Amino acid sequence: MLLGVFIGVVYASTDVPDPDSVVNAQTTVVYYSDGTTVMAKLGDENRTNVTLDQVAKPARYAILAAENRSYYSDPGISFTGILRAAWNNVTGGSTQGGSTITQQYVKNAFLTQEQSFSRKFQELFLAIKLDNNYSKDEILQNYLNTIYFGRGAYGIEAAAETYFGVQAAQLTPQQGAVLAVLIRNPSYYDPESHPEDAQDRWGKVLDAMVSEGWLSSTDRQASTYPPVNPKAASGLGMPKGPEGLIVTQAIQELESKGYTEQQIRAGGLRITTTVDPGMQNAAVTAVNDVMGGEPQNLRQALVAVDPRTGAVKAYYGGPSGTGNDYAQAQRQPGSSMKPYVLATALEQGISVDARRNGSSPQTFPDRTAPVRNSGNASCPACTLKEAITRSLNTTFYGLAYEVGPDNVRDTALKATGLPETWQGGLLDGKKTLASPESGVTGSSIGIGEYEVRAVDQAVGFATFANGGIHHAPFFVAKVADNTGAVLLQNGGDAGTQAVPSDVANDVSFALEGVADYSHRSLAGGRQVASKTGTQGKQGSTVDDTDAYMVGYTPSISTAVWMGSDQQDAIVNAQGKPIYGSGLPGAIWQEFMNTVLKGTPKEPLPSKALISGDTGHGVPDPSQSAAPTSDAPAPTQQSAPTQSTEPTETDPSETSTSTSSSSSTSSPPPAGGLPLPGPGGGGQGGTRTQGSPPGQGAPNG
Template structure:
């Protein structure tokens, strides 16, 4: 027996234990078995010690979820929707011809024009969804599943892929940047969620389509449609829309004009888009089968201001700002789609005529480099500017001759004086009503007479020619300065200025309140002339052509911003001067064209009945031709400008001609342009309703006419007009009466007797005796302002 008292007890215990217990006991004796846990469960050994228990896994998962939820709410609270980035809001202004489709130019750093969603072809919208986010309208702003899939594909070498929804892509384009940073992705995530709550799906899709890049420097689907197909986004076909959707994936690589070798990949992507449209029931299988890969237009040159583009843009922008439609700062930010009134065929005709009749005629004389041509053409029935010619090229001559107000319009103002006489029922100083057959003294250098005698102004006629007693009609034919300076005084210079404004010459034009207005001596100073531009004069002549009804000119037919149409000025037609006054002036200006020796005979080459007047500025620095047909009013001017400093220069000696007259190159340009611009239209005559007793009958001879030669008469009181094709006759109608001359013919400058102030303007600022108060008159033998020109 053993001396150990416990031994029998242990054995007794062991004897009742299981074999496993005995084995465990043996292991414990040898030191190999683990000690039991405090709970009585065995401890984890080996790799099992490294694995978390289910309690640990559950706890960790819950902790992570709590952290994620907390982070989400913190991020949602901290990240707000920012202002749009500058690049996303920058747009270009698009200028179009009157057809609303043909582009003139684009002006702006970023080629983008935002449009409304309903201005994008429906199939083009569906194609974009099929390419980028087919569940856009049914799912949330973010797709974690897509993000994880894209991350996995990128990590496993399947190429970089985006898991972003259209909402996320829009956020990236409009609010953030294109940088691939973690912080940007986090911001994108939260902004997309917030945006989805604040904007509708349609608004988000519209923003995405307007901000996406399509290659060819085209931002937004409207610019892309123009860049690849020369179409508006609203007119895209299914095939074209699917191609633009294809470009979103790889704009540069899938532009087949630049990378034709990528055609298989581009077409595969295009097919993927169309198949997606069928799968989503946006396209029927039959429509899909009928859709063919579109023809891709070649890249167009970057729109510039070369040629006439810059002049037109400048005139349009000036019109918009002057009429308070858009301010200059808003225009600079872009985004305006502007349909002009410019008709491309007429604009092309003006360019062609200017090249032929002016620039092709220049030689190598010093004066040839000073020649600048400009002109404006207006449809009298609408007031629309249908053509504007600013010069040879905006990039070579940035000052537009069409809107230049620094040159005097010369004798093109004389018809305004005569119209004012008719409008105001004016009389001569001795009380005779002014009509086309009223006789004036046409002696060169004759003193202008006021109510109290000479007013100190006595302009020379061109080349100092004396005409003696002459009818108003013949004085207009020959552009006699002495007659119309006297008529301006007879009517009253303030009344003439009022008529000029009635006809549409703007208040900004500084018309002198002196008889010097007859020679177009506008402008208060050489440094700040404020004279009349071809556009200003075209407005006035268009009103005459429209029977005295003034329609304020416009160069803008429609303007939109982000799909919204902006209001344009009210251009309600107004009977500015009596129709009889305007039509009688028209008949007189027809005589200037049709009478032998008339200064505007060049207009006959247009093939249309024409009414016109020429003008020459002081010292031959400008030559004008202003006229109209029943369909078109056009003013052409040649200016002498030193390209080095902008100073005015004489045109004498240019174009191999000793002297440039309005009836020369400007008249030839006018006739060539008018003939082409009206080609194909049925020739029509003027429909005139003249004042009683205003039939124009002019003598054939340029010699002074006395009241005894039977060649000057008053027309019968029938209101009839001499047809333009009928040559003036020296035989008076049997019902006519002879109109006495103002003064007897004389070879010296007459001193007219003082008459009662029946025709003068009592408010005229001219001094009754002595010099011209305005500084524009002539007090000596040489006119310091206007020289001897006027025609």
């Protein structure tokens, strides 16, 4: 008696929502980090509602055969499904139970994606009341207009166009069966994703149609799997601007956590990203300000992360939300790889005050042709701190040889978080940092000839900024359903000590002078650790193809890359080569000044902690000392106020002077390689025609 009264009260108090509210319930909204500023809406774009008589009967029958054969005779619910859900809830099993089309419509249109018995209970009463208030044809029509079929297609009309290029009224039984298969799991049963499974289930749907009398045995025997349009890159719901690439990254991150395409695209989720709206605006503005009037073939990327958590705070991978994402492009980092070499040396007990040979050119045992500094700069006994500030290739090629190139690679992988293998190894014949197949057997890794992405550099330098603790980058801070119930809260991983803290602090100490040396100091004398990087193309005499500027404070790490689609030589509007401190440096400087304005000035380490090898060695008597230059060191200047290249060439990459602490009488470096002889001739700053990479390249 009491149970009957309870059921009656619940039934009477259950309101059936207006079917017009379905679109809002299914639409997933992506927000910036403030949780209120909308970045994108997914779910209401590729949808065209049709009446039931505008859907071919064979297609209707195929969907009924796949999902609910007793649809026109059942009360709108499956009692066995409800009981199974209740039992699984009690025993801790799966809450997935068999659902009628009416129940599916209720769940997708009016309820959350929560898998619980309480949600099933609510679904039960809504389905019964819906079945009593609307005709079967009305419910089926609404269902067919709201169900998600994958590839961004909502409703059967959009699905017919997406998969077959026809209207729903023109669907054949065979085409209808393809769409019917997709309803259960659009991603898995996409004909391109798992063709064998998709075709196997397709055959079962046709068999069910035969058993129900909806398809003749003759037509079943003659049925062949229909051709399906190839999957196209979907920009549906993506912002037209750079933020579309952020949405793509957020979707991929959720998919890696087990969210399905249907949950993300049609589940009415509320996704809060880590991207700060002010910082993102600053990134886009900096790119646009600096690149105004520059050659159209130039491409840019900017990634900024919080070193303390790994949260991505700004992300610019290109101007189009559905175009190429250059923040994910694998390009040679040039001299922005040198901090990993330094970190490896520090971990082996070599101090930042240790002196090594930076003469140019030099030859090395693992290389037949000489290595040169950009501009043929020379410093026979610079400290490692001086050498990294001046970006001396010979010093860091030799240091990588000394400490072991594989050890350098290990340091870089730990700092960036890249896996030991990456996307199948060697990519298109290119050497990538995370590809053992590329064969890191030479010391050219020390001058940046193994490819990484801009996002990797932002994360790797963030590890140094965070005392050696690495956090994986992430884009999604929170996921809620359309009622506000939190489904996922993400503050980043716990972090791992990728490099010792004293090593990380010494790297920061060593990099503090680079921004000032490169004319990219931050406003107000704010301390910042940074490194430029410029890489050339093998066999070219005008060969700057990639340029980086990467730098950090304790609270933000930012990497900027510039290059081109075809890795052509990159030049500015004046036709001059682009170095890391040039246009990339200008973007980096403007962005950093903007996002840090008004924030506390955070100090970097004021002195080195590692006091190991700091002495001078004895020259190899079989080698002669390299000559030095008597030219004075470049004058230190404050950063320019305008976002333009500060000089015709990058002073940190093309200087021909020596350190003021060096002279022809300076003692040779300690440890490592003996001082090589003068080596061959050639023009400094460019690579001779046909020379291997790294030999004379402007790697600064």
